[in-house]
Amino acid sequence: MRRVLDVFLGETARQVGTLRFEAQGARQSAGFEYHPDWLAAADRFALEPGLPLVSGMQFHQQARDGSLFHGAIADTEPDGWGRKVILRDYAKQRQRAREEGAAIEPHALNHLDFLLAVDDTSRVGALRFRDENGIFQRTPEPDRRTAPPLIELSLLLNASRAVELHTETAADLAYLRGRGTPLGGLRPKCTVIDKDGRLSIGKFPSVQDDRPVTKGEVLALLLAKESGINAAEARLVDSDGSPVALIRRFDRPDDGGRLMYISAATMLGVDTSDGTEHSYTEIVDALRQHGSQPQTDIEELWRRIAFSILITNVDDHLHNHGFLHTQLGQWTLAPAFDVNPFPERVRELKTWISEDTGPEASIEALMSVAPYFRIDRDAAIRILTEVERATNRWRQVGHSFGMSNRELDQFFDAFEHRERQIASALING
Ligand SMILES: Nc1ncnc2c1ncn2[C@@H]1O[C@H](COP(=O)(O)OP(=O)(O)OP(=O)(O)O)[C@@H](O)[C@H]1O
Ligand SMILES: [Mg+2]
Numbered sequence: 221m222r223r224v225l226d227v228f229l230g231e232t233a234r235q236v237g238t239l240r241f242e243a244q245g246a247r248q249s250a251g252f253e254y255h256p257d258w259l260a261a262a263d264r265f266a267l268e269p270g271l272p273l274v275s276g277m278q279f280h281q282q283a284r285d286g287s288l289f290h291g292a293i294a295d296t297e298p299d300g301w302g303r304k305v306i307l308r309d310y311a312k313q314r315q316r317a318r319e320e321g322a323a324i325e326p327h328a329l330n331h332l333d334f335l336l337a338v339d340d341t342s343r344v345g346a347l348r349f350r351d352e353n354g355i356f357q358r359t360p361e362p363d364r365r366t367a368p369p370l371i372e373l374s375l376l377l378n379a380s381r382a383v384e385l386h387t388e389t390a391a392d393l394a395y396l397r398g399r400g401t402p403l404g405g406l407r408p409k410c411t412v413i414d415k416d417g418r419l420s421i422g423k424f425p426s427v428q429d430d431r432p433v434t435k436g437e438v439l440a441l442l443l444a445k446e447s448g449i450n451a452a453e454a455r456l457v458d459s460d461g462s463p464v465a466l467i468r469r470f471d472r473p474d475d476g477g478r479l480m481y482i483s484a485a486t487m488l489g490v491d492t493s494d495g496t497e498h499s500y501t502e503i504v505d506a507l508r509q510h511g512s513q514p515q516t517d518i519e520e521l522w523r524r525i526a527f528s529i530l531i532t533n534v535d536d537h538l539h540n541h542g543f544l545h546t547q548l549g550q551w552t553l554a555p556a557f558d559v560n561p562f563p564e565r566v567r568e569l570k571t572w573i574s575e576d577t578g579p580e581a582s583i584e585a586l587m588s589v590a591p592y593f594r595i596d597r598d599a600a601i602r603i604l605t606e607v608e609r610a611t612n613r614w615r616q617v618g619h620s621f622g623m624s625n626r627e628l629d630q631f632f633d634a635f636e637h638r639e640r641q642i643a644s645a646l647i648n649g
Contacts, residue, residue: 222242222243223351224241224352225238225336225350225351225357227239227252227347227348227350228349228356229348229478230480231477232477235257236254236255236267237252237258238255239251239289240253240277241331241332243332248288250279250288250289250290251280252277252293253276253278254275259275263547263548264548265549266549267290267347267480267482268290268291268292268482268486269487270486271292283491283493284494285493285494286491286494287331289335291482291489292345292480294486295344295481295482295486295539296338296343296347298338301406301408301409302334302338304383305396307329309393309394312388312390312393313390335349336349337398338357338358339360339398339399340356340357340358340359341367342419342469344481345471345480345482346545360398367399367411367413368412369412373412373457374459375395376395376396376399377460377464378392379396380396380408380409380410381427383396383408384426385427396410407424407433408423408424408426409424410422414466418468418469419472420466420468421466421467422457422464422467423464424464425463425464431630432463432627434463434465435456435463435623435627436560437560438455438465438621439561439617439618439621439631440533440560441453441467441556441557441559442617442620442621443527443531443611443617444527444556444559447523447527447607448523448606448610449523449556451556451557452467452468453467454467454468455621456621467557470554470557471554479544479545480544481542481544481545482542483541483542484506484541484542484571485538487503487506487510487542487543488502488503488506488538490538492538498571499575499577500525500571500572500589501574501589504518504521504593507521510543510551511551511552512551515594518594519595519599519603522586522589522595523603523606523607526583526603527556527559528569528581529569529581529586529643530607530608530640531561531611531614531634532561532563532565532581533559533560534566534569534581535558535560535562535570536571537570540570541553541554541571542554542557561614561631561635563633567580567582567639568580573588574589574592576588577589582639583604583639583642583643583646584642587600601647612640614635618631
């Protein structure tokens with residue numbers, strides 16, 4: 221099987237290239253080729269450092285368990301949760317066909333099926349894929365809205381919960397189709413339109429949660445803002461008694477359009493599935509090379525690490541950091557997202573501070589890299605002071621959106637620990 225899709229960019233849909241996909245039995249391959257018009261355009265840019273602006277097909281070497289596609293394309297693929305919904309939906313459709321006596325071709329979903337199962341309107345970033353029939357993938361059935369309004373949150377939540385509990389019906393899956401799938405990540409989530417018409421993500425409590433995780437995420441995002449971090453807008457909404465974290469999509473700006481997004485993994489050209497360790501100093505290097513405001517973003521990054529240490533946000537892997545394209549191949553740090561206090565986890569960062577410091581989430585390690593970030597000691601102490609003062613208010617901020625003392629107590633160890641004391645001593649010393 222061979223498929224050729226046109227790759228477009230943004231709401232106005234400018235063609236940037238074509239994606240070629242081939243499958244022969246279990247063997248699959250993919251390549252991307254820039255369109256000559258894009259290569260000649262004054263405002264052209266490389267979709268990622270690993271896809272230089274040259275003509276001809278560029279093939280992607282798939283790492284074991286990695287994506288078949290180049291990073292910029294793979295960053296728009298569903299994973300974890302999205303794949304679960306797609307697989308269940310597929311199995312259910314086949315089951316129904318079988319029951320109706322239809323002949324079922326043996327066919328497993330391939331990499332392209334997953335990539336194209338995402339609703340075009342809510343696909344992360346600015347890339348869009350148009351099939352051989354001129355249809356943007358995925359375009360929902362004619363009688364169906366794409367992203368549902370906030371008022372349908374409880375339907376989305378119930379359908380998602382049913383998937384988690386393995387009790388979902390064909391109707392649940394049909395309802396989630398395209399909507400439950402647009403984003404990467406493991407946790408149950410959905411696309412939804414907020415009251416003001418803005419595209420948002422609803423992150424749901426999981427049946428596996430043993431603490432109020434969605435409240436913890438809203439708390440972390442609010443504290444990040446108070447710490448001077450450019451963080452995604454978040455609020456908590458109640459859906460029939462379930463707390464849902466509603467997070468505004470930062471790749472859909474106020475004035476419309478779509479912003480090109482790539483993960484930090486794509487920026488660094490690394491496949492995180494191979495288990496090799498990477499560090500923040502590599503992101504600093506990438507910002508120096510590709511950043512539109514490198515020193516501002518490098519300081520912002522240092523601030524985010526300080527924040528992660530102080531709230532024990534230790535799930536800081538390279539898909540939980542990203543970049544937005546500004547112009548002509550220059551990129552800026554995307555707002556912070558997926559930050560969470562993890563009270564029970566070992567205090568080790570997924571992204572090391574530097575190769576020398578290793579995974580340890582410590583203020584000492586952070587201070588040791590300040591010169592590499594070109595942050596002098598006074599500036600470092602100033603940033604640390606701002607972050608420490610803000611995170612110190614974690615209980616008040618939690619109360620401000622209705623968290624109870626009992627709920628907050630479950631996060632205690634994430635906020636009150638030795639590194640907090642070390643930070644205060646440094647600030648006051
Ligand atoms: N506010 C946002 N605007 C645009 N895209 C976002 C936003 N928040 C998250 N994303 C995209 O959606 C993906 C999944 O979101 P998120 O990381 O919050 O989910 P998760 O399930 O908690 O992930 P993980 O598997 O890391 O725990 C991100 O990797 C990013 O590409
Ligand atoms: Mg994530």
